[in-house]
Amino acid sequence: MTDATPRRIRLDALAFGGDYNPDQWPEEVWHEDVRLMREAGVNLVSLPVFSWPQLETSPGVYDWEWLDRVIEVLWAGGIRIDLATATATPPAWLVRAHPEMLPWDADGRRLEFGSRQAYCPSSPVWREHVGRMARAMAERYGQHPAVALWHISNEYGDHVARCWCPESAAHFRRWLEARYGDLDGLNEAWGVNVWGQRYTAWTQIEPPRRATGPVNPTQLLDFERFGSDALLELFRIEVDVLREVTPELPVTTNFMSLFRELDYWRFAEHEDLVTDDAYPDPADPHAHVPAALNYGLMRSLKGGQPWLLLEQAASAVSWRDVNVPKAPGRMRVDSLQAIAHGSDGAMFFQWRQARYGQEKFHSAMLGHRGESSRSFQETAALGRELQRLAAVRGTRVRSRVALVVDWDSWWATSATESLPSQRLSWLQQTRDWHAALHALGHPVDTVRATGPFEGYDLVVVPNLYVTDAAQAAALEAYAVGGGTVVVGPFSGVVDTTEKVHPGGAPGPLRALLDIEVDEPWPVADGSVERIALDGARYDAPVWTEWIEAGHEASVVAGFAGGVLDGRPAITRRSHGAGTAWYLGAVLEIDGLVAVMRRALAHAGLPARDRTDPHLEAVTRADDRTDYTFVLNHGPRELTLDVPEGATDLLADGVVAARLVLPPLGVAVLASPRASKPPFITLSDTTE
Known part of the structure; x- marks a missing residue:
């Protein structure tokens, strides 16, 4: 098998269960746990995510017996296992033997052992031990019939997404040399003639630590790319070992929804099943809207295949400033929302609520009160309800709208202070565009800027600051073929090396849109610009642009008031059999709803006349x-x-x-x- 032919999870029902930490409890509790799991309808648990120190008590000395017994108790109860490789965090003996593997922050301070993910992703010591531990787990348990899925590490990048230590610096230099070939290539890409930053030896290059002023934006973007790639290399070490020893078993690692630090498009290429950890805030009455975007990403990462919600909270979490519990019924609707969006199950962190440690106040399926707890009563009811939904397992979400998610543009617009405005947020813009489509009644898939776009009537691009020729060609071909595309502000600005495209924005998107952006016009704090559309005025409190419309572009809406009064704000170009729109402002949600309503109608898609965000x-x-x-x-x-x-x-x-x-x-x-x-x-x- 290859990465292109994903292996399927060994489970014949919607997954229901959670993280299980039996090493935190005496053995007599395990049997009680299995009894209650069966009562609740649990069929899958994740373990032993953080148990490396209990499994390898000292270098090369293993204690498998307790995990052997746990697995047999679960399997006797008919419960399958999402088996973790236990490499989520290193044991203390490894850290003390090799303190050089600890990560550094951007100020050059070494981070201590005492939490989790206490490792530098580039450390050769860490990588060697991770591969060895994965192999030991695979050889010990890979043939056990209880194992449904391999769970590699845990939430990559959650605590250490970037490292600035000497080992990371050396790895960064190797990464740059592979990318650019030689120093002339790097100097050209980084535009080093600005502020006298030319390099004459690879050893002169360091990660972008805190400096005297603004740091080279291309160096910052490359460090983001490198940091994601370094963790991807670490992930692939375990993937390769597991596929060698257990080629028939699927592998996953749990993502963290729409997460800035890692390019999940690239990670998903190397796993069989996409899994996600999702924790919408119960204190936010609209938290389900960005959750829907997160789930749209999860099902899209492998072309619409079902994914799995691997973690959520039964009630309160333990890591917000104020940890509000979920009201009765909220856990149920949150779980069913994930299943609606393509998850083949609903899993939790965790099964039994801990009595000690950092997560003792994090809710669980089985709360501190045991089976009398509200969380157990509600999760058991959900388990029974999921059995009614067996028919949806393996089905796919039907969506006619796609939204472009591009990590380069996200990184480039958030890593540097050298931008026209720090108020323009890629993430907020993306969420707002999705929220408008959500209000109008459309579930939204996500796509790369190069597609594929087949099957979609509307493709929206909230921001594509970093744009190359391949992306522009794909979007243009989509429009020529009859699609409707809507492009947002500050797109087509720079190439992949952060150089402004010749002639400025929209760069390679010029042929698609037939506009020129003469100048970005960010809005001063406390001020608001407006656009006029269909007899109404809508606020643009963050960003506007001075746009020149070409001969093939018609003006859909203009600015109303201010310096840009009467100038184009929204343009539309008929392009082949399709249409390309450009929105040259950041609008508040009511304005975005109005724009998306127009775009949906043009694409031949329905929209709700009356909206309710709930x-x-x-x-x-x-x-x-x-x-x-x-x-x-x-x-x-x-x-x-x-x-x-x-x-x-x-x-x-x-x-x-x-x-x-x-x-x-x-x-x-x-x-x-x-x-x-x-x-x-x-x-x-x-x-």
Whole structure:
């Protein structure tokens, strides 16, 4: 098998369970755990994520017996295992024997042992031991029938995403030499004639530590790329070992949703199953909206294949300033939202709530009160409910809209202070564009800027600051072929070496958009610019641009007031059989909803006339059946117009054309697959 033919998880139902840490409990508790797991419907647990010191007690001395017994107890209870390689953090004996493997921060301070991820990703000592431990685990347990999946490390980059130690510096130099070939190539790429930064020997180059002033932006961007690649190399060491020893078993590592530090497009290429850890904040009434974007990314990383929510909280977490518990029903709707968006299960951190350590106040499926705890009662009810949804396992989400996610542009616009404004946020812009589409009723996939775009009627590009010819060509070909593309501000500005494109923005996107950006016009703090669209005015509090529209571009909206009064703000160009739009401002959500409504109509897609941010509808489907999840994330009842005659899998009944969903209510409507996915709208009777 190759990376292109993913191995499937060894599980014949939706996954339900959580992280299990039996080494924190006496052995008699294990049997009680399995009894309660069976009662709750648990069929998968993750272990032993942080147990390296208990498994290898000193160099080369292993104690497997306790884990052998745990695995047998679980397997006897019919529970499969997402088996971790236990390499999430090093044991103390390894750190003390090799203190040089500890990471450094940007100020040159070595970070001490005492938390987790106490390692430099580039350390050859760490890499050697990681590969050895993975091999030991694979040889010991790789043939056990309980093992459903390999779980490599844990949340790469969560605590140490970048390291500035001497070993990382040497690795960075090797990475740069491989990228640029020689110093002339590096000096040209980095534009070193600015501020006298020319290098005449590789040893003169260091990671971008704290300096006397702004650091070269290309050096900063390359260090972000390098940091992601260094962790990817570390991941691949274990992938290669596991595929050598257990070629039939799938591998994963748990992602952390839309996470800046790691280019998940590249990580996902080397794993069989995408898994995610998601912790939307219960104190935020709209946390489900960015969660939907995160899940859109997860299902898109491997071309729409089902993924798995590997961690979430049953109630409160332990790491926010204020850790608000989940209200009754919130855990259920959060779990079913992930399944709606393509997850083939709902897993938690963790099974049994810890009594000590840093996470003793983090909620669990089985709370401190045991089976009397609210969290156990609610998770057990969810486990029973998931059995009703067995038919959705393996199905795929139907989406006609895609959003471009590009890590180079994210890194480049957030790593440097040498930009026209520090108020322009790639992440916030991306979330806001998604939120507008979410409000209008569309689940959104994500794509690279080079596609593939097949199957989508609308592609939106909130920001593509770093743009190359291949990306521009792919977007242009999509438009020529009949697609609708919407490009956001500050796109097409620089190439992959942070050089402004000849003629300025939009650089290689010029042929697609037929505009010129004469000058970015960021908005001063405390000020607001406005655009006029369809008889209404919308605020642009962060960013505007001086745009010149070409002969082939029509002006859809202009600025209203201020220096840019009357100048183009939104343009549209008919391009082949399709259309390319450009939005030269950062708009607040009501303005984005208006723009996306226009774009959806132009693409031939429906949009809700009335919007409610708490309403969400997502359809998963196989060849014969649509499974439409309708979710009410809000505190009040919603009345919805839905396709008549569908069967609600959660209620054992046929629904009428008007569906009433209580607060935090969910329906899963099964109906024969239609040419277009069902479109759910608010009924006129909803207040």
